[in-house]
Amino acid sequence: MVDSKCLNENLRRSIAYKTNQTCIINKQDIIEAVHGVLGGTKKSAEDAVEMVISTIVGSMAKGEDVSVAGLGIFAVKARKARQARNPKTGEIIQVAAMKVPKFRAAKSLKDAVK
16 A cells, blocks of 8 residues: 555656555656656756756765755765774774765754654
8 A cells, every 4th residue: 555645646656665665766756756847848857857966966076065945954074084894804904084975854854754
């Protein structure tokens, strides 16, 4: 049985569900939803979704945070260099410092999930 609270009716029809009722949404499903709202061609909807994603990724690649109202903040976090252990051999290895993406959910998103 499909959880009607999961997604709007138009998007819900095109999405597969796991047995535990967790919605599985991929980029193509988002494109379908944008196309359903905006109309026009699917190519224009795909271009719009790609532009949003590439803008977020491009800004984060520069080290900038991206805030999307009602959704949250995509941030770049610096991790320090550290030592780790290879679980297979037990050997201690050095892990280099790196930057990793981080997401902090907005209050409205947290409240909607509750």
